[in-house]
Amino acid sequence: MKVxxxxxxxxxxxxxxxxxxxxxxxxxxxxxIEDNKCICKEFREQIKDPEFEGYCHCMLYYKxxxxx
Numbered sequence: 001m002k003v004x005x006x007x008x009x010x011x012x013x014x015x016x017x018x019x020x021x022x023x024x025x026x027x028x029x030x031x032x033i034e035d036n037k038c039i040c041k042e043f044r045e046q047i048k049d050p051e052f053e054g055y056c057h058c059m060l061y062y063k064x065x066x067x068x
Contacts, residue, residue: 005061039061
């Protein structure tokens with residue numbers, strides 16, 4: 001299992017800019033609550049799921065099941 005940034009550098013930069021503007025809260029979420037602080041609760045739970053492979057909600061991170 002490995003968590004990495006999205007390969008799309010432009011998207012990563014946009015999301016990081018949004019995180020900076022929002023004080024670390026996911027720019028894709030409306031509520032500024034602790035569960036939406038990056039890395040958000042939803043993706044932390046997906047990381048724990050041994051069957052999950054894919055992107056977080058805002059597409060910043062990708063969890064792969066292999067060692068790639």
